[in-house]
Amino acid sequence: MILSVENVSKRFGGLQALDKVTLSVKEGEIFGIIGPNGAGKTTLFNTINGVYPPTEGRIKFRGEDVTGLPPYELSKRGVGRTYQVVRPLGELTVHENVTVGACFGRENLPLEKAEKVADEVLEFVGLVARRDMLASKLNVAQKKRLEMARALAARPILILLDEVLAGLNPQEVGDMLGVVRKIREQGVTIIMIEHLMHAVMNLSDRVFVLDYGAQIAEGTPQEVSNHPKVIEAYLGDPEVAKRFLEGTSS
Amino acid sequence: MSTLQVTNLESGYGEVQILWNLSLGLQPGKLTSLVGSNGSGKTTLLRAVTGLIKPWKGNVTFDGKDVTKISPHEKAEMGLVLVPEARQLFTDMSVIENLEMGATPKAARAEFKQTLEWVYSLLPRLKERQNQLTGTLSGGEQQMVAIARGLMARPKVLMFDELSLGLSPLLVINLFEVLVKLKGQGLTMLLVEQNVQMALAVSDYAYVLSNGRVEIEGESRKVMGMESVRKAYLGI
Numbered sequence: 001m002i003l004s005v006e007n008v009s010k011r012f013g014g015l016q017a018l019d020k021v022t023l024s025v026k027e028g029e030i031f032g033i034i035g036p037n038g039a040g041k042t043t044l045f046n047t048i049n050g051v052y053p054p055t056e057g058r059i060k061f062r063g064e065d066v067t068g069l070p071p072y073e074l075s076k077r078g079v080g081r082t083y084q085v086v087r088p089l090g091e092l093t094v095h096e097n098v099t100v101g102a103c104f105g106r107e108n109l110p111l112e113k114a115e116k117v118a119d120e121v122l123e124f125v126g127l128v129a130r131r132d133m134l135a136s137k138l139n140v141a142q143k144k145r146l147e148m149a150r151a152l153a154a155r156p157i158l159i160l161l162d163e164v165l166a167g168l169n170p171q172e173v174g175d176m177l178g179v180v181r182k183i184r185e186q187g188v189t190i191i192m193i194e195h196l197m198h199a200v201m202n203l204s205d206r207v208f209v210l211d212y213g214a215q216i217a218e219g220t221p222q223e224v225s226n227h228p229k230v231i232e233a234y235l236g237d238p239e240v241a242k243r244f245l246e247g248t249s250s
Numbered sequence: 251m252s253t254l255q256v257t258n259l260e261s262g263y264g265e266v267q268i269l270w271n272l273s274l275g276l277q278p279g280k281l282t283s284l285v286g287s288n289g290s291g292k293t294t295l296l297r298a299v300t301g302l303i304k305p306w307k308g309n310v311t312f313d314g315k316d317v318t319k320i321s322p323h324e325k326a327e328m329g330l331v332l333v334p335e336a337r338q339l340f341t342d343m344s345v346i347e348n349l350e351m352g353a354t355p356k357a358a359r360a361e362f363k364q365t366l367e368w369v370y371s372l373l374p375r376l377k378e379r380q381n382q383l384t385g386t387l388s389g390g391e392q393q394m395v396a397i398a399r400g401l402m403a404r405p406k407v408l409m410f411d412e413l414s415l416g417l418s419p420l421l422v423i424n425l426f427e428v429l430v431k432l433k434g435q436g437l438t439m440l441l442v443e444q445n446v447q448m449a450l451a452v453s454d455y456a457y458v459l460s461n462g463r464v465e466i467e468g469e470s471r472k473v474m475g476m477e478s479v480r481k482a483y484l485g486i
Contacts, residue, residue, distance in 0.1 A: 036444075037288045140266055166289070167266045170461075195289050196461070197485030225484040234287060234483045236445035240419040245451050247423065248430055 001060075002027045002158055002189050003048070008057030010043055010213075017043040018054070019214040025158070030180075030190045032204030032221070034197070036233055039210040041193045042084060045160050048191075049074045049081045061158070078106045080156030084163040084193075086147040090136030094127055095119070097135050098149045105154025117153055125149045125179055141172040148179060159183065161192040165199055173199065201225060209233070251314065253278045253438045254299070254330070254407050259308035261298040268294040270462045272308070276407060276440055281433045283441045283449035283470060286459030287483045292442045293335060295459070296411055300332050301325060313406065327355045329406030335415070337396040341385030345376055348384050348395050352402030361404060369398045372428060390421035397428065408432070409440040414448060426452045446483070450474040458482050 003025040010018040018040045025031045033041050047054040053068035060066065061077060071081070088097050095118050102114035102121075109117060122128050125145045130138060135146060144164055151159055161180070165173050177199060184190055194200035200207065201221040209217040209230050217227040224230055232238070252275030262268040268291045276282045286292050297303045299310055301322040309318040312330050320328075340348050349369065353362050370377040373394045379387060384395055393413065400408050410429075414422040422445070429452055432439065443449035450456055450470045458466040458473065460482045466473060473479060 140264075169267060195287070197287070197483065199485070201485035221486055225480070225486050230484065231480060234446075235480065236447035236449075237419065238447045240422065241447035241451040243419075244423045244426055244448060248427065 001025065002062055003191070004058075004060040005044070005048065006058045006060070008044070008047055008054045008059065010040075010047055010052075011055045017213050018047065019212070020057070021210070021213075021215055023208055023215070023218070025189060025191060027189055028184070028187060029205040030184055030192065030203055032200040032207040033191060033193045033210065034195075034200055034207060034224075035210035035216075038212075040213040041210055042162055043213075044210070045081065045162055045191075045193065049079050049160060072104060075105055075154050075156075076108065078155070078157030080105075080151040080154050080159040082147045082151045082159075082161050082164055084166065086143045088135035088138070088143060088146050088150075090134065092135055093132050094135055094138065094146055094149075095122065095131045097146055098122060098153045101150035101153035102155075106157070107155055114153070117155070118149075121149045121153045124152065124182065126175070140167050141169075141176075144168065144172075144176065145179070148176075152183065156188060158189045158191070161190060161194075163193055163195060165194060165196045177203065251278075252276055252311075253313060254440070255311045256295070256299060257309050257311070259295070259298060259310065260306045261294060261303055262306065263294075263303070267306070268462045269298060272459075272462065272464055274457050274464060274467070276438050277455065278438050279433070279436045280454040281429060281439045281441060281452060283443055283453035283456045284459065285443055285446045285449050285456060286465075288444075290459040291462040292459055293411055294462075296332060296409060296442060299409075300330065326403060329355070329404065331400050331403045331405035331408050333396050333400040333408065333410045333413070335411040337392050339384045339392055339395055339399070341383070343384060344381050345384055345387070345395055345398075346380040348399050349376075349380075349402045352399030353404075355403050358402060358404040362402075365402055365404060369401050372401070372431060373398055390417055390424065393417060393421075393425060394428075397425070401432075405437070407438045407440065409442070411442045412444060413441065414443060414445045422448060446479065447474075 001024040005023045008018055008021045035041050050069045050071045058067050098118035098121055099114045102109050102117040125148050127145050165176055207221050207224040211233040216229040217224050254276040256274050259272045260269050284292055298305045305318055353359055376398055453470040456470040456473045457464050465482045466478055
């Protein structure tokens with residue numbers, strides 16, 4: 001296992017955002033995380049890459065206990081991350097943004113080498129044409145690619161993708177899915193949070209479902225999408241609807 | 251003819267397009283539901299229809315008039331009324347004061363007393379609570395106040411955004427029974443709901459949104475059994 005999350009809980013005051021979450025991710029797989037709004041998906045990412053420590057539980061990356069380490073320590077060890085709300089350094093160029101990612105990554109590269117890596121990564125995500133533009137001038141789809149490029153420039157072993165498809169049009173979604181597949185082909189393990197169901201279901205080897213901070217299902221996309229608890233979480237409880245219909249017809 | 255007709259509507263936020271060539275209609279006296287997963291565009295559609303955000307393309311007609319570019323308060327005056335998500339009540343005001351705030355259209359002001367009696371007959375609990383501060387009511391009671399405030403405007407079309415969110419099953423059933431009564435009185439309604447099972451159980455006609463488009467539409471009873479509904483939510 002490349003990553004193990006063991007009994008991780010996170011509380012914010014009275015809110016139990018994560019409730020004893022346990023999961024393991026295998027090397028080389030695409031692991032999808034889904035769940036209704038507020039289920040705790042991004043909170044889970046935040047505890048994995050050290051944005052904040054879990055209230056309880058352990059996180060192990062390649063056998064090492066990394067619980068509570070800050071994000072830059074995880075980046076050095078090979079855990080990359082994109083954020084749902086992209087925040088590029090707007091006053092820097094696209095190339096400079098990606099160079100920053102390379103400087104503070106796993107290889108801790110000196111500037112010249114980092115610049116080279118940045119060029120390679122821009123090629124990889126298809127942003128070469130925008131290399132010298134200010135990051136603030138990019139459109140949504142390009143900003144999403146930049147976010148991806150910045151994470152990839154750190155040369156991660158495991159990358160956490162938080163809704164990289166959100167806000168993209170169908171054409172852009174297709175292009176982005178191509179990039180995700182290419183990342184996997186390079187041997188990088190991927191955990192992705194995604195609301196776009198057809199994408200996550202078609203791409204993932206395994207899918208993990210959170211609801212109210214707790215696991216409700218885990219398995220292949222086929223298993224998960226037919227799981228009664230998952231259907232209930234997304235579509236509502238059929239029993240309640242039945243009770244309502246029986247009440248109104250009598 | 252539809253009381254409210256949306257034709258080829260496109261809209262979104264900033265440069266992000268959310269709604270794609272979306273059309274739907276509300277038949278007079280019917281309860282229509284609009285369901286779809288997170289981020290499918292339900293609330294955005296309501297915002298574009300009411301005028302809280304601008305439609306980029308397409309149009310909205312209400313009672314046969316093109317209202318695409320008409321401001322939200324003018325639409326409310328015409329009888330197109332929204333019960334918003336998370337209720338948005340005046341919590342430091344009493345129940346009756348919240349209801350007075352609902353009766354802002356001219357016609358509604360003129361009939362205030364009769365309307366209030368009618369609303370209290372539908373939601374008797376509110377009469378008991380009329381002088382209580384709204385913020386001190388339970389979640390279910392607050393949702394009743396939100397519905398009541400919408401009704402006080404004497405709507406021709408009443409739209410609900412996420413009526414059942416955060417409420418217990420029993421309360422949801424109670425609220426939906428109120429919708430059934432309103433339907434019995436001929437009110438045209440649009441119910442935007444995350445709880446698909448309940449929405450399909452109560453409505454006559456349903457639209458299923460997925461990624462800002464109408465994925466499925468039909469009589470609710472037929473839509474209920476469709477495998478494609480599960481697929482629209484869960485991808486495969």
